[in-house]
Amino acid sequence: MTPGERHESVLSFLERRKSVPLSQFRGPGPDEPTLRRLIGIATRVPDHGRLEPWRFIIYRPEHGARIGEALAELALRRNPQMREDELDRERKRLSRAPVAVGVVSTAAEHERIPVWEQFLSAGAAAMNLVTAATAHGYAVNWVTGWYSDDAEARAVLGLSPHERMAGIVHIGDYDTMVPDRPRPDTDALISTYGGPARA
Numbered sequence: 330m331t332p333g334e335r336h337e338s339v340l341s342f343l344e345r346r347k348s349v350p351l352s353q354f355r356g357p358g359p360d361e362p363t364l365r366r367l368i369g370i371a372t373r374v375p376d377h378g379r380l381e382p383w384r385f386i387i388y389r390p391e392h393g394a395r396i397g398e399a400l401a402e403l404a405l406r407r408n409p410q411m412r413e414d415e416l417d418r419e420r421k422r423l424s425r426a427p428v429a430v431g432v433v434s435t436a437a438e439h440e441r442i443p444v445w446e447q448f449l450s451a452g453a454a455a456m457n458l459v460t461a462a463t464a465h466g467y468a469v470n471w472v473t474g475w476y477s478d479d480a481e482a483r484a485v486l487g488l489s490p491h492e493r494m495a496g497i498v499h500i501g502d503y504d505t506m507v508p509d510r511p512r513p514d515t516d517a518l519i520s521t522y523g524g525p526a527r528a
């Protein structure tokens with residue numbers, strides 16, 4: 330990267346990037362070296378204080394099936410009225426894609442760096458993983474769920490009590506381009522501000 334060097338193909342890619350519905354995922358998805366490269370790119374994010382307040386858990390479908398079973402058991406304990414189709418959804422949560430990567434926020438109180446900023450860095454890492462995997466040609470979808478807000482469920486997913494799941498990034502192959510969803514009206518989101526009015 331040199332000053333002023335323009336990466337037009339990257340800009341054009343970012344203008345078109347979109348997620349693929351999980352129903353369209355198929356194998357084989359990334360092999361281990363490719364996945365590790367993508368996760369390496371995910372770590373290349375702004376990180377105030379260089380705390381590295383994130384880590385990554387790789388869930389392959391064979392492990393995802395076992396974890397899903399435990400999640401379904403827990404979900405049933407939380408809500409004994411759950412229907413069988415809902416339980417089945419829990420069972421399959423981590424085995425719907427060739428690989429799912431848990432982007433874990435390890436944020437902790439720090440004398441100088443707010444926890445909020447550490448959370449944001451984990452979100453940036455998750456987005457970098459989404460972008461990198463999409464750029465590699467994979468189907469990608471960033472999902473969270475009730476398990477992120479449930480301490481026992483987080484333990485089932487391999488998290489320590491103080492950790493939070495920023496997102497589970499599903500990665501696989503796909504065959505069909507999906508239509509884009511409506512995108513925000515950027516002009517409506519942008520303003521300029523010159524400071525408070527003087528009395």
Ligand SMILES: Cc1cc2nc3c(=O)[nH]c(=O)nc-3n(C[C@H](O)[C@H](O)[C@H](O)COP(=O)(O)O)c2cc1C
Nearest residue numbers: 346347348349350470471472473474475495496510
């Ligand atoms: C933190 C976070 C959590 C999400 N969790 C879910 C989820 O649990 N279920 C879901 O269907 N979509 C979820 N999404 C949205 C999907 O990623 C969605 O497919 C995405 O917004 C599509 O937009 P894109 O095409 O710009 O990637 C989540 C998004 C974010 C940022």
